[in-house]
Amino acid sequence: MAASASSLLAAPASSSCGAISPQLPRGAPAAASVASPSRHSCYLLRASPSRRHRSRFVANAAPTMQPPAESRVSTVVDVDLGDRSYPIYIGAGLLDEPDLLQRHVHGKRVLVVTNTTVAPLYLDKVTWALTHNNLNVSVESVILPDGEKYKNMDTLMKVFDKAVESRFDRRCTFVALGGGVIGDMCGFAAAAFLRGVNFIQIPTTLMAQVDSSVGGKTGINHPLGKNLIGAFYQPQCVLIDTNTLNTLPDRELASGIAEVVKYGLIRDAPFFEWQEKNMPKLLAREPNALAYAIKRSCENKAEVVAQDEKESGLRATLNLGHTFGHAIETGTGYGAWLHGEAVAAGTVMATDMSHRLGWIDDSIRKRVVDILKQAKLPIAPPETMTVEKFKNIMASCKPKGRGRRN
Amino acid sequence: MAASASSLLAAPASSSCGAISPQLPRGAPAAASVASPSRHSCYLLRASPSRRHRSRFVANAAPTMQPPAESRVSTVVDVDLGDRSYPIYIGAGLLDEPDLLQRHVHGKRVLVVTNTTVAPLYLDKVTWALTHNNLNVSVESVILPDGEKYKNMDTLMKVFDKAVESRFDRRCTFVALGGGVIGDMCGFAAAAFLRGVNFIQIPTTLMAQVDSSVGGKTGINHPLGKNLIGAFYQPQCVLIDTNTLNTLPDRELASGIAEVVKYGLIRDAPFFEWQEKNMPKLLAREPNALAYAIKRSCENKAEVVAQDEKESGLRATLNLGHTFGHAIETGTGYGAWLHGEAVAAGTVMATDMSHRLGWIDDSIRKRVVDILKQAKLPIAPPETMTVEKFKNIMASCKPKGRGRRN
Numbered sequence: 160m161a162a163s164a165s166s167l168l169a170a171p172a173s174s175s176c177g178a179i180s181p182q183l184p185r186g187a188p189a190a191a192s193v194a195s196p197s198r199h200s201c202y203l204l205r206a207s208p209s210r211r212h213r214s215r216f217v218a219n220a221a222p223t224m225q226p227p228a229e230s231r232v233s234t235v236v237d238v239d240l241g242d243r244s245y246p247i248y249i250g251a252g253l254l255d256e257p258d259l260l261q262r263h264v265h266g267k268r269v270l271v272v273t274n275t276t277v278a279p280l281y282l283d284k285v286t287w288a289l290t291h292n293n294l295n296v297s298v299e300s301v302i303l304p305d306g307e308k309y310k311n312m313d314t315l316m317k318v319f320d321k322a323v324e325s326r327f328d329r330r331c332t333f334v335a336l337g338g339g340v341i342g343d344m345c346g347f348a349a350a351a352f353l354r355g356v357n358f359i360q361i362p363t364t365l366m367a368q369v370d371s372s373v374g375g376k377t378g379i380n381h382p383l384g385k386n387l388i389g390a391f392y393q394p395q396c397v398l399i400d401t402n403t404l405n406t407l408p409d410r411e412l413a414s415g416i417a418e419v420v421k422y423g424l425i426r427d428a429p430f431f432e433w434q435e436k437n438m439p440k441l442l443a444r445e446p447n448a449l450a451y452a453i454k455r456s457c458e459n460k461a462e463v464v465a466q467d468e469k470e471s472g473l474r475a476t477l478n479l480g481h482t483f484g485h486a487i488e489t490g491t492g493y494g495a496w497l498h499g500e501a502v503a504a505g506t507v508m509a510t511d512m513s514h515r516l517g518w519i520d521d522s523i524r525k526r527v528v529d530i531l532k533q534a535k536l537p538i539a540p541p542e543t544m545t546v547e548k549f550k551n552i553m554a555s556c557k558p559k560g561r562g563r564r565n
Numbered sequence: 566m567a568a569s570a571s572s573l574l575a576a577p578a579s580s581s582c583g584a585i586s587p588q589l590p591r592g593a594p595a596a597a598s599v600a601s602p603s604r605h606s607c608y609l610l611r612a613s614p615s616r617r618h619r620s621r622f623v624a625n626a627a628p629t630m631q632p633p634a635e636s637r638v639s640t641v642v643d644v645d646l647g648d649r650s651y652p653i654y655i656g657a658g659l660l661d662e663p664d665l666l667q668r669h670v671h672g673k674r675v676l677v678v679t680n681t682t683v684a685p686l687y688l689d690k691v692t693w694a695l696t697h698n699n700l701n702v703s704v705e706s707v708i709l710p711d712g713e714k715y716k717n718m719d720t721l722m723k724v725f726d727k728a729v730e731s732r733f734d735r736r737c738t739f740v741a742l743g744g745g746v747i748g749d750m751c752g753f754a755a756a757a758f759l760r761g762v763n764f765i766q767i768p769t770t771l772m773a774q775v776d777s778s779v780g781g782k783t784g785i786n787h788p789l790g791k792n793l794i795g796a797f798y799q800p801q802c803v804l805i806d807t808n809t810l811n812t813l814p815d816r817e818l819a820s821g822i823a824e825v826v827k828y829g830l831i832r833d834a835p836f837f838e839w840q841e842k843n844m845p846k847l848l849a850r851e852p853n854a855l856a857y858a859i860k861r862s863c864e865n866k867a868e869v870v871a872q873d874e875k876e877s878g879l880r881a882t883l884n885l886g887h888t889f890g891h892a893i894e895t896g897t898g899y900g901a902w903l904h905g906e907a908v909a910a911g912t913v914m915a916t917d918m919s920h921r922l923g924w925i926d927d928s929i930r931k932r933v934v935d936i937l938k939q940a941k942l943p944i945a946p947p948e949t950m951t952v953e954k955f956k957n958i959m960a961s962c963k964p965k966g967r968g969r970r971n
Contacts, residue, residue: 312718323789326960351757354784354795355875378760383729389760390796469761554732 204424204479204513204523233450236457238373239465243393247373247457251446253400254284254361257291263395264289265357266330269298272318272345273336274305277363280406285336285361299325303341308494310340310380312388318348332357332395338364338411339371339498343389346377350392360394363403365415365449366499369422369456372397374464374474380493384552385485391469399457401450409442409535414499416441416534417480419452421506422459424527425476430455435526438533480506483540486552490544496537503536610830610885610919610929639856642863644779645871649799653779653863657852659806660690660767663697669801670695671763672736675704678724678751679742680711683769686812691742691767705731709747714900716746716786718794724754738763738801744770744817745777745904749795752783756798766800769809771821771855772905775828775862778803780870780880786899790958791891797875805863807856815848815941820905822847822940823886825858827912828865830933831882836861841932844939886912889946892958896950902943909942 233250253259269289273282278300286298301321303314322331333356335345342360349358362372378389404412419441423431433451434441440448460477467474484505487496496504510527513519528538540549639656659665675695679688684706692704707727709720728737739762741751748766755764768778784795810818825847829837839857840847846854866883873880890911893902902910916933919925934944946955 312722316718319787319794323787323793347757351753351784351794351796353793354782354797376760378757381725381729387729387759388725388757390757391760 204510204519204527234454236454236461238393238461240375240393240468243375243468245394245396247397247399247461249368249399249401249450249454249457251401251450253398254281254288254402257288257293260285260288260359260361260398261293261296263357263359264296264332265395266328266332267295267297268325268327268331269296269334270318270322270325270327270331271298271300271334271336272303272341272348273300274303274338274341276305277337277341278302281336281361281363281403285334289334299327303344305337305340306494307340307380307488307498308492310344310493311382312379315344315348315379318344319352322348322352327352327356329353329356332359334359334361335372335394336361336363337367338362339367342367342372343377343386344379346375346392346394347379347389350377350390355392358392358394360397362397362399364407364411365404365453366411366418366497367415368399368401368404368453369415370418370460372399373457373460375468384489385493397457399453401446401453404444404449410497410500412442412444413534413536414497416452417499417503417506417531417536419456420527420530420534421477421479421502422456424506424510425479426463427455427459430459431530435530438530442534480504480509482553483508483549486549487540487544489552490548491541496541500537503531503534504538504540507531507538508540609915609922610925610933640860642860642867644799644867646781646799646874649781649874651800651802653803653805653867655774655805655807655856655860655863657807657856659804660687660694660808663694663699666691666694666765666767666804667699667702669763669765670702670738671801672734672738673701673703674731674733674737675702675740676724676728676731676733676737677704677706677740677742678709678747678754679706680709680744680747682711683743683747684708687742687767687769687809691740695740705733709750711743711746712900713746713786713894713904714898716750716899717788718785721750721754721785724750725758728754728758733758733762735759735762738765740765740767741778741800742767742769743773744768745773748773748778749783749792750785752781752798752800753785753795756783756796761798764798764800766803768803768805770813770817771810771859772817772824772903773821774805774807774810774859775821776824776866778805779863779866781874790895791899803863805859807852807859810850810855816903816906818848818850819940819942820903822858823905823909823912823937823942825862826933826936826940827883827885827908828862830912831885832869833861833865836865837936841936844936848940886910886915888959889914889955892955893946893950895958896954897947902947906943909937909940910944910946913937913944914946 234248236247236249238245238247248259271282271285271289282300282302286300289298290296299321301318303309303317318333322333333345333349333352335342335358339362342362346358346360349356360367360372362368372394375391375393376386376389377392378386381387416438420431420434423434433455437448437452441452463474463477480502482505484498484501484503487501487504488498507528510519510524514521514524531538640654642653642655644651644653654665677688677691677695688706688708692706695704696702705727707724709715709723724739728739739751739755739758741748741764745768748768752764752766755762766773766778768774778800781797781799782792782795783798784792787793822844826837826840829840839861843854843858847858869880869883886908888911890904890907890909893907893910894904913930913934916925916930920927920930937944
C-alpha cells in the first residue's frame with residue numbers, strides 16, 4: 160500500500176531560524192502550507208487544520224515490476240520523473256537475484272564504488288550478482304575510506320582516477336554500494352565522469368535506503384558546509400536488499416530512523432502514529448517492520464521528488480531538522496555525529512521553534528521528543544554548539560532560493 | 566544570414582583511428598554520413614556525393630533580440646534547446662551596453678571568474694556593465710592562473726572556495742570572463758555549486774567565441790586526459806564583444822581559426838570557400854570579416870548542438886581533428902600547444918587518414934593543409950608524438966559511445 164500523502168504535519172516556516180517550539184495536532188492530522196523557499200531557510204512544523212493537501216499519486220507500490228517468477232522483490236516503488244524515472248526495489252535477499260541488477264547495467268564495464276567497511280561484507284556478493292551467467296560484464300571496484308569526513312574532493316578524485324586508469328568509456332555503469340556518503344559521492348562521480356554515465360544505487364544503511372539513495376541529490380562537502388558541490392542526477396534503479404541491515408551497527412540504524420520519523424512528521428501522520436507504536440520492533444530489526452518503514456519512507460520521498468525534483472518548493476519540506484542538523488555536523492566536524500543524529504537534534508530544535516512561534520501546540524513537541532528518545536537518538540545539540548556558532552554556520556552554508564533551473 | 570547547413574564535407578569514419586589521408590570535393594559540396602559514435606572514436610572527412618543532408622533550421626540569425634534602440638548588437642544567434650535555450654549576442658562594443666548583460670543576471674550577487682591575463686584588461690569593464698545604474702547587484706571576482714595546465718580540480722576548488730566564503734546562495738550568477746579554459750571551469754563550477762546556479766559566458770578569445778562558449782560542454786582535465794570530468798550545462802546567454810579580440814595575441818587568434826576552418830570542413834562548404842578567400846582579412850583582424858566568421862561559426866555550432874545536445878551522434882562531427890588533437894595536448898603537456906594548434910595538426914592527420922581510406926581525394930587534403938598554413942597553424946604533430954604515444958593516449962582518454970542519457 161502506498162503512503163496516504165493526504166496527511167501533512169509540517170511545512171516551511173515563514174521566517175528565518177532562531178527560536179524554537181512545538182505541538183502535534185490531536186485527532187485528524189493537519190495540512191501543510193508550503194511557502195516559497197526563496198524567503199525561507201529553515202523548515203519548521205506548522206499545524207494548519209483548515210487546509211488539507213492531497214498530493215497527486217506518483218509513488219506506485221506495485222507488488223512486482225517484471226521480476227522473475229521466483230523473485231524475492233516484495234515491493235517496487237516507482238519514482239516518476241519522465242525520462243529519468245526509475246524503480247526502487249525493496250526486499251530481503253535481492254542481491255541473490257542477479258537478473259534484477261543486471262537488467263539495469265548499461266555497457267560491459269561496471270565500477271563498484273564502496274568503502275572499507277562495506278567491501279568485506281558485500282563486494283563479492285555484488286560482483287557475483289553483476290557477473291553470474293553474464294560473461295559480457297567485467298567489474299572493477301574502488302574502495303574508499305569510510306565516513307562523512309571523507310566525503311570531499313580528494314576522495315572523489317580517487318573514483319575518477321580509477322575510472323580513467325581503467326580506461327572506462329561512456330558506455331559503463333557506476334554502482335554505489337554503501338551508505339549515504341558512498342551514494343552521494345558515486346552519484347556525483349557518475350554525473351561528472353565524461354559528463355554523465357549510468358548509475359545504480361545499492362544502499363546498505365537504513366539512512367541511505369530511506370533517504371539519500373532516493374531522489375537524485377548527489378555531491379560532496381566543502382570544508383565550510385555540507386553538500387555544497389554536486390549535481391541532481393538520477394540512478395537507473397535503487398536496489399534495497401533489507402538483509403544488508405543485519406550487519407548495520409545500532410547507532411547507524413538509529414540514525415536512519417531519524418529520517419523515517421521525519422516523513423511521518425512532514426506529510427504522513429498515520430505513518431508517524433504507526434512508528435509510535437512500532438518503534439521497539441524497528442529497533443529489534445523485526446524484518447517486516449523494517450521493510451514496511453522503508454517502503455513507506457521511499458513512497459513519501461518519491462512522491463515529493465516527483466513533484467519537485469530540484470527543490471523549488473515542496474522538496475524543501477524534506478529538510479525538516481536539516482538546517483540545524485547540518486550546522487551541528489559542520490560545527491562538530493564531519494563524522495563526529497552521524498547525519499541522523501544531527502537531524503534528530505535539529506528536528507527537536509525546529510519543533511521547538513515552531514512551538515515558540517505558536518504554530519503547533521506542546522503535545523506535538525512532546526511526541527517528537529518521545530519518539531526520538533525511543534529511538535535512542537539525541538534530542539539536543541552538543542554543548543559546544545553555541546547560539547553564536549549556529550548562527551555563523553547557518554549563515555554561511557545554507558543554500559536559499561533557486562533560480563530558473565528549477 | 567544563417568549558415569546554409571546544407572553542405573557537409575565531413576563525417577565520422579567507420580573505423581578506428583590509425584591511418585591518414587584526404588581530398589575535398591570539387592564543385593557541389595558533399596553530404597555527411599553520420600554513423601553511430603559507439604563504433605567510432607575518430608572523426609574523419611568523407612565525401613558522399615550521393616546524399617545531401619539538410620538540417621532542420623534552428624540557428625536563427627535575427628538582427629536584434631529586443632535590444633535597446635541604440636544597441637550595438639549586430640547579430641543574435643539563438644541556441645534552441647527547449648527550456649535551456651539561450652541567445653548568443655555578437656557585436657563590437659557589447660560590453661558598453663549594461664542592459665544587455667544585466668537582463669540575464671539572476672539574483673543580486675554575481676561571481677566573475679576570470680584569469681590573471683584577462684582581469685587587468687576587462688574585469689573593471691564587466692563589473693561596470695553589471696552594476697551601472699543597478700544598485701541591486703554586487704560583484705565578486707575570482708582571478709585564476711592563466712592556461713590549460715590549470716584547468717584542473719585544484720583550480721576549480723578556488724572558485725568553490727570563493728563562492729562559499731562569500732556566502733553565495735542559489736540565487737546568484739556566475740560569469741565566465743576569458744577564454745575556453747575559464748568558460749569550461751566556470752561553467753562546471755556553476756553546474757556543481759549548490760547543484761546548479763545561473764551562468765553567463767563572456768568569451769574573450771576567438772577560440773571561446775566560435776567554439777567553447779557555445780553548446781554547454783563544461784569541465785576540467787584529468788592528468789590522463791582532457792575534459793574527462795564535467796557536465797553538460799547551458800548558460801543564460803553568451804555575450805561576444807568582438808572588440809575583446811583587439812587584445813588577443815596572434816597565436817591565440819590563429820588557434821581560434823582552427824575551429825572556424827573545422828566548421829567549413831564538416832558542414833559548410835561555402836563558408837570554407839569564403840575562408841580560403843578571406844584568410845588574410847581574418848589574420849589582419851578586419852572587424853567585419855571576424856564578425857562574419859564568428860557569426861557563421863556560432864550558427865553552425867548552434868545547429869549541431871540543438872539537434873544533439875549530449876553528443877549521441879551528430880555532435881561528434883564537431884570533434885574533427887580533436888581525437889588526434891587531444892592526444893597531442895595530453896602528450897606534450899597541457900598548455901605547450903594551444904588547443905587550436907593541436908586541432909589543426911589533428912585535422913591534417915584526420916584528413917590524411919580519410920584520404921588513405923579512399924574517402925576523399927587528394928585535392929581536399931591539399932586545400933586543408935593550405936588553409937591551415939595560411940593561418941600559420943601547425944600541420945603536423947610534434948616529433949615527440951610517436952605513433953606508439955598517440956595510440957596509448959588515444960586508447961586511454963577517448964570517451965566512446967553514450968548510454969541512455971543522450
